[in-house]
Amino acid sequence: MLEHNIIVIGTSAGGVEALTYLVKNLPPDLNAAVIIVLHVSSHGTSVLPKILSRASNLPVSHAQDGEAIVHGWIYVAPPDYHLLVERGYLRLTRGPKENRCRPAIDPLFRSAARAYGQRVIAVLLTGVLDDGTAGLMAVKMRRGVAIVQNPDNALYAAMPRNAIENVEDIDHIVPLSDIPSILVALVNIAMEIEPENPIPSKMEFETEIAQLNLEAIENESTRPGKPSTFGCPECGGILWEVEERNLLRFRCRTGHAYSAETLLATQSDAIEDALWIALRALEEKASLSHRMAARMQARKQTLAAQRLKEEAQSALERSAIIREVLLKDNTNTNVD
Incomplete structure (x- = not known):
């Protein structure tokens, strides 16, 4: 039997309030690790762990590179670093920005899906634009659970709404008030071991880029899609079109990634x-x-x-x- 014991959460605008409510309603004996990306300025400092600690029954801290994943702990991405999940530990990298953000939600969700497959619960909360949509697709490809805040209940509806419009098999679309109890129920219910879907080569490639794997970035034979007619706004390089189900994305040679929106x-x-x-x-x-x-x-x-x-x-x-x-x-x- 397996347990859902890796919870990854992504949010942007309105996220501090949503996260504060969520962690306040998680029990102190939660048998899962909670790993959070909130869009923050790359040049500022983050006090999110202090804010969440005042409300949470669980310890909260900024993630450290190489830190072991411990159940019953909340890890927060620090500014200007992607927070990635490996089997048993966390990685911090200054890989290329995705959707103009670092930390970004997609790399967190994607890396968790690659490392833990169906043990992952991914939660997407209030926010603008559509970071997290591609990451939710990756979680579902690996048979994880996808939870999205109901846009009608979100302070900023665009991020959850874009996920709902593009990810066909979301498991729960619910108000914020329902999410803590759903998480607790999922964590406490053992699930049958099913054959895991193989890790798609595209997921491997994009996770390696976020990890700043130069061999993957410079490998001419590994490209995520077909060349487009558009240039990368950050480096000027050619953008490659990446199509995933209903979602059109773009990624350049050096790794910067964008949704169409x-x-x-x-x-x-x-x-x-x-x-x-x-x-x-x-x-x-x-x-x-x-x-x-x-x-x-x-x-x-x-x-x-x-x-x-x-x-x-x-x-x-x-x-x-x-x-x-x-x-x-x-x-x-x-x-x-």
Whole structure:
């Protein structure tokens, strides 16, 4: 008989509140390890273990590289490191960002599925965009259990909603209040040993990338998909299309990975940055042209002054169009 004794949890926006509620309602004798990724800034410090410790019946700490996995303990990914699961211990790596995040949820779920197969319970909570969806697919490929917070109950609905739309065989879609009792029930129920599905080569490859395995990254014969026409926003390399059931993802040669939705969001950010740069350049050109026109006018160089005034007016007209686009986009922002 086997037990579900590896619980992996992923969340982003709204996650501190959700995690605090969840750990508060786990019993002190939980016969499982709980391993958490919350999207945090790569450049900041994380006080999540302290926050959760105040509510939890279980000890909570930042994971350490090579640390043994102990049941009845909660491990939290530190900033700027992927948290990966190996058989019996944890790994921290500074592998390529996935979905613009490090730590990211997909590498945690994927590595847990590879190491522990059907013993894994993966929980996806409130958040934006769709990190965690590909990881849930990996868990289900290895016969683990997938639990997703009901989007109607989530502070930010996009992350759980995207998982529901793309992962066909989620086991539980429930309000946050139901998740602790489901976890306890699953951990306490022994399950029949079933033949494990083999580890897909793509799952092996992507986990090796997160571990910064240079041999896997540089192996020309191992590519996750077919070349696309898009460039990686982080390094400029060609992105490869990776299709998994309903989900379209992208990964570059050096390992940066994006869902289609995250790639679109990244491109939108790049366009906005470019527009702000163009706006500043046009306004500076208009200001300089006006100053030069005044100097030409003072020297009685009427034609030159008129030409510079026209250039200034043209720059202001173009900058007004760009400013209108930027302000319109900002007022239409809607984050689920």
